[in-house]
Amino acid sequence: MLKIDNLHVRVGEAEILKGLSLSVPTGEVHAVMGPNGAGKSTLSYTLAGRSGYEVTDGTAQLLGDDLLALNASERAAKGVFLSFQYPLEIPGVPALTFVRAALNAQRKARGEGEISAPEFLKKAKAEAANLKMDFEMLRRGLNVGFSGGEKKRMEIFQMAMLAPRLAILDETDSGLDIDALKIVSEGVNALRAADRSMLVITHYQRLLDHIRPDRVHVLAAGRIVASGGPELALELERDGYDKYGKAA
Amino acid sequence: MLAEALRSGDRTKLPGRRHEGWRWTDLFGALTTVPPLNPERQALGSWSVPIALDGVVVRRFAAPIQGGVEHVTLEVPAGDHRVVLDLIEAGQGRYVRDLAFDFTLGVGASLERLVMIADDADAVSVATTHVQMQARCDFAQTVLASGARRQRVETHVDHPGGAGRVRLDGAYLLAGARHADQTTVVRHLGRDGESRQLVRGVVAGAARGVFQGRIEVLQGADGTDARLAHNGLILSDRAEIDSKPELEIYADDVACAHGNTIGALDEDALFYAMSRGLPEAEARRLLITAFVGEVAERIRHPGLRDQALIFLAAQAEAFDGEGR
Ligand SMILES: Nc1ncnc2c1ncn2[C@@H]1O[C@H](COP(=O)(O)OP(=O)(O)OP(=O)(O)O)[C@@H](O)[C@H]1O
Ligand SMILES: [Mg+2]
Numbered sequence: 003m004l005k006i007d008n009l010h011v012r013v014g015e016a017e018i019l020k021g022l023s024l025s026v027p028t029g030e031v032h033a034v035m036g037p038n039g040a041g042k043s044t045l046s047y048t049l050a051g052r053s054g055y056e057v058t059d060g061t062a063q064l065l066g067d068d069l070l071a072l073n074a075s076e077r078a079a080k081g082v083f084l085s086f087q088y089p090l091e092i093p094g095v096p097a098l099t100f101v102r103a104a105l106n107a108q109r110k111a112r113g114e115g116e117i118s119a120p121e122f123l124k125k126a127k128a129e130a131a132n133l134k135m136d137f138e139m140l141r142r143g144l145n146v147g148f149s150g151g152e153k154k155r156m157e158i159f160q161m162a163m164l165a166p167r168l169a170i171l172d173e174t175d176s177g178l179d180i181d182a183l184k185i186v187s188e189g190v191n192a193l194r195a196a197d198r199s200m201l202v203i204t205h206y207q208r209l210l211d212h213i214r215p216d217r218v219h220v221l222a223a224g225r226i227v228a229s230g231g232p233e234l235a236l237e238l239e240r241d242g243y244d245k246y247g248k249a250a
Numbered sequence: 251m252l253a254e255a256l257r258s259g260d261r262t263k264l265p266g267r268r269h270e271g272w273r274w275t276d277l278f279g280a281l282t283t284v285p286p287l288n289p290e291r292q293a294l295g296s297w298s299v300p301i302a303l304d305g306v307v308v309r310r311f312a313a314p315i316q317g318g319v320e321h322v323t324l325e326v327p328a329g330d331h332r333v334v335l336d337l338i339e340a341g342q343g344r345y346v347r348d349l350a351f352d353f354t355l356g357v358g359a360s361l362e363r364l365v366m367i368a369d370d371a372d373a374v375s376v377a378t379t380h381v382q383m384q385a386r387c388d389f390a391q392t393v394l395a396s397g398a399r400r401q402r403v404e405t406h407v408d409h410p411g412g413a414g415r416v417r418l419d420g421a422y423l424l425a426g427a428r429h430a431d432q433t434t435v436v437r438h439l440g441r442d443g444e445s446r447q448l449v450r451g452v453v454a455g456a457a458r459g460v461f462q463g464r465i466e467v468l469q470g471a472d473g474t475d476a477r478l479a480h481n482g483l484i485l486s487d488r489a490e491i492d493s494k495p496e497l498e499i500y501a502d503d504v505a506c507a508h509g510n511t512i513g514a515l516d517e518d519a520l521f522y523a524m525s526r527g528l529p530e531a532e533a534r535r536l537l538i539t540a541f542v543g544e545v546a547e548r549i550r551h552p553g554l555r556d557q558a559l560i561f562l563a564a565q566a567e568a569f570d571g572e573g574r
Binding site: 077 | 539
């Protein structure tokens with residue numbers, strides 16, 4: 003699904019990603035862990051196509067297509083979804099309006115027809131219920147005045163509605179209380195599918211108890227410095243990043 | 251002042267830089283001659299208003315063909331409630347018009363008014379409204395402007411205080427070389443009056459937006475609660491917004507808030523929308539429409555509110571490709 007090779011990314015004057023390589027096979031869920039400032043969010047923004055993240059070397063492919071040649075909305079239409087570490091507030095645009103516009107724009111880009119209003123509403127109601135969200139929240143300005151946890155839930159709601167091929171979850175667990183973590187994790191697990199891959203960025207092993215990853219990678223100082231099975235997350239929880247910090 | 255110049259044909263009577271409050275909307279500089287007054291009007295038709303706009307008085311003002319002066323009065327009897335839609339419609343060419351409105355509200359009367367003003371890019375157009383209120387009146391107004399060579403909508407409200415309420419909102423969406431000026435003067439004359447203002451504007455191309463909001467709290471108007479916010483978005487290097495909120499307070503125990511912000515479109519929000527699949531032009535349009543849409547959302551009458559939202563959405567379309 004996702005194949006990143008020797009990725010170098012500069013933000014402003016600083017090189018943040020320094021030869022990062024990572025592959026996520028179709029249908030797998032991979033976790034990325036790493037110390038603050040390692041470049042995890044930089045990786046997710048770069049994959050999503052944010053301007054100002056200058057790729058100076060390397061490649062990133064989605065199902066064989068060059069991702070880096072596309073702008074953010076084209077990548078979304080190809081199936082990339084980023085759940086933001088800090089979701090934005092969009093005053094004046096109800097979540098429902100926003101998601102429907104996004105979904106129809108993606109469908110249009112793929113040459114599919116618009117989703118009908120009743121069909122959309124039905125799906126939205128079902129997904130909101132899964133995530134135990136108050137449906138009225140979806141009629142208010144997107145994320146405006148929402149708590150940190152509510153915003154994260156809204157990200158997963160959007161992900162469910164947009165049904166991406168590659169979901170990148172940047173610290174979706176931070177800001178969630180214990181119950182919300184369970185609900186959101188169940189929401190994410192429900193979206194696991196043979197034709198969908200996920201890149202789950204987190205600081206906490208706890209999330210990975212709920213969302214069992216196929217692989218765990220350690221990102222330190224702009225590179226993947228170690229990869230392993232789920233047990234690697236337990237080891238990190240116990241020992242911290244000391245030994246990787248020195249290696250970088 | 252414009253009406254005087256049109257009636258007399260005397261160009262020196264045009265308001266301009268030398269006049270207080272006209273520094274940014276210089277009609278003297280814009281007009282090398284004053285066109286003759288001509289009672290003929292251009293055809294109506296820039297708007298198709300649904301026939302069943304429930305309970306709304308719709309008034310349509312056609313553009314003159316040369317110079318035009320019009321004076322309109324409205325009296326809302328004590329205790330009555332009116333909803334008015336004033337469509338100041340576009341004509342073609344370099345016409346110059348002056349529209350003056352005088353509203354009188356009886357005790358306990360309420361009036362909600364939506365003004366949508368469209369003009370030719372070459373026109374000069376001024377609409378001035380004076381509102382006299384009695385005790386316990388409620389006056390709410392929303393002005394939606396799309397500019398002209400020079401366009402100005404000016405509103406003066408004398409607020410007697412008491413349980414009375416005033417809302418004076420506005421939005422402007424300007425492209426090309428258009429100019430729109432929204433000027434308001436609210437005078438709080440008595441105790442415990444409330445006034446609210448929200449004006450939002452977006453300028454693209456080489457357009458210019460002007461906002462002047464003046465609140466006077468006169469002696470004895472203690473306990474006044476007046477709030478005004480103006481927020482502008484500038485989408486291009488050549489576009490400009492000039493704003494001047496003014497507060498003059500001669501009373502005690504007054505709560506007044508003045509907010510004035512001018513900035514660019516939020517790039518983070520733009521990326522967020524694009525990352526969900528909205529192409530850039532569509533994402534921009536969505537954010538712009540939402541920004542000014544908050545003004546329309548404050549309109550109480552649902553039919554009027556819908557008209558406002560349609561108008562703003564149509565204006566936002568005009569920004570495509572121009573905002574960069
Ligand atoms: N716009 C920017 N300009 C300059 N430096 C930046 C910019 N954005 C991020 N950085 C720097 O890049 C480095 C990586 O940041 P990034 O946000 O990717 O880290 P992270 O791994 O997601 O950290 P966290 O765990 O705290 O979320 C940091 O040192 C940060 O200060
Ligand atoms: Mg981060």
